[in-house]
Amino acid sequence: MTAALEAAECGQQVLLIDKAPTLGGRTAQLYRYFPKMCHPSCGLEINLKRLKGNPKLRVMAMTELVAVTGRRGDYRVTLKVRPRYVNENCTACGKCAEAVSSEIPDPFNYGLSKVKAAYLPHLMAYPQRYVIDASIANTAEGEKAKAACPVGAVDLGMQEETLELTVGAIVWATGWRPYDANKIQPYGYDRYQNVITSVEFERLADPRGPTGGQLLRPSDGKPAKNIAFIQCAGSRDENYLRHCSRICCMATLKQTQYVREAGGDGRSTVYYIDIRAIDRFEDFYQMVQADATVSFVKSKVARIALNEVNGNPILHGVDTEGYHRYATEHDLVVLAVGMEPEITGLLGNGLAAAIVLDSSNFIEGCAGASADAGMFAAGAAASPLDVNRSVQSATAASLKAIQVVHKTVSTEVA
Amino acid sequence: MTTNTTAAYQNSFLREVEAHVEEGAWVKMCMQCGVCAGSCPFGPHWEHSPQKIFMMIRAGKREEVLRSDSMWMCTSCYNCLVRCPRKLPITHIMHGLAHYAHRLGLAPKGQPTRESARLFWNNCIKHGRINELKFTLALYFKDGLAQGIKNALAMQGIGLAMLKAKRLNPFAIFGGHQCKDKSGIQKIVAKARELEAKRQEQAA
Ligand SMILES: Cc1cc2nc3c(=O)[nH]c(=O)nc-3n(C[C@H](O)[C@H](O)[C@H](O)COP(=O)(O)OP(=O)(O)OC[C@H]3O[C@@H](n4cnc5c(N)ncnc54)[C@H](O)[C@@H]3O)c2cc1C
């Protein structure tokens, strides 16, 4: 969003495509964000205001780039647009959702709760329009949604479309996805209900999340009081992701504060190799270290077992400060999962040949000589970055893209 | 002056391990996360986990490491090796350390794994293949006659069952199966030892 806004505000024509039905990315799914502990809705609101007031910027949601050919200043891109089954007439009144009864796992809550198959992705979604899930589009349920809409916005005849356009430069801001915790077998994410991921924990803490903001554990819905955070779950590990995901230490430090603020006698224990509170965040780390509700164990947990009686996960390992062996029970375990580039495994149709990836699949830049570069990466697509640094990198990428457009247009004129 | 101030950092034991121990060059890659220590099924029973051994090597604790019986307790289950986030070939390093300590004569005397390994290889090289009966008896009697008889009596049931199942041939005591070219095998082993000695000399 930032990259698109910066370019549009410099007077460029910008097309912003997002494969999701709404803008905002994963930042919108955080409860609050470090270091200031503010709500993401605030930054989102500012960006949406900039966006709505800018005639140079066009947004296409549910759209993916599937192929690119050509060169800097003159790229031909192929876009695939998935049907939303709801057109611009939608006023987001929600009558369609009332009419249907089928439910799907709510992507906004990482599937922790269900949502009607006619839904608004989240309260601040942009475009502010409902989506009819493809699973009901051609069913009686879809017809019910259509009948309920007072403004005739439900269009069940929509089809997938393919478009081709020409653009001067491309900024890849495709972000990240949480590493698949099932792959970390010794931690039993797939076997133990009370082992969850950090992104799921964000949703638990959010008053608009599946538990209304209460930190309830999945197995029995009891409040989680004694919570373990396991760092580097999938990161810094040659068997999983080789890079340090860089933000998960700060994310955990932040989440210990959700536990403290939940009141009661909640305690957090952080199991870590070393805490990487990057850059100026050392203050935040010191603040959490001084917090009596938080303790730290310098050890990468070796494996998790289950107490069959009470459903508590039992953490096994050896600490590095004294080599003490432990087997510690907690009510809930949060895996600080790593950030994997969203494009991992998705590149096809000549895209793979067009861009260069590093050994962890983050986008380094354009294939070929740097003088020919007309494609740039921004945010978590380029490197595991927090929101602040993603925004900075977006501004930088945008500036490079603007230069490309200026230079190539002026050579053509000359 | 330079030598004095940097002496503390010149870890000669780490260098020695890198030069002489199989896969020893990996030791410096350990990041002390503790996964290997926590993954070892024998972990609670030995004094020095791989994590600790690697730190001791880097801290220059030569005597303690080479005299440790921990490397001899490794059962080669490979749990640590498959889980190490830095992909250290931990199992191989542990065996490498055990072998090195054995060659230097520093490995703990009477350590059961070391003893059985010694008996196994002596038996194997002598016959060109393992003579199970002689090997078993040698193991039983390694701590003297009285203990040997005790051991044999304790294992009597299993021994008889193996006899019945024709898994044990009592006449093997007179030599048993031999391999076709015993001296050929012995020559191969001698040559391997010679090459290894040369390699060690070069590394030194
Ligand atoms: C548990 C956790 C907590 C965190 N907490 C904080 C915090 O408190 N503070 C902080 O600063 N950071 C935090 N972060 C990091 C933060 O989430 C990221 O910095 C941020 O999401 C990066 O933004 P982005 O726009 O680069 O990527 P994303 O948020 O991933 O957005 C990428 C966008 O691209 C779209 N997209 C993806 N692929 C395609 C495609 N092929 N075609 C079209 N569109 C596509 C997606 O739909 C999405 O809208 C946290 C991360 C985790 C894991």
Ligand code: SF4
């Ligand atoms: S930021 Fe912390 S938890 Fe995340 S990979 Fe790096 S060291 Fe591990």
Ligand code: SF4
């Ligand atoms: S698992 Fe690997 S990196 Fe971790 S302590 Fe053991 S050897 Fe070192």
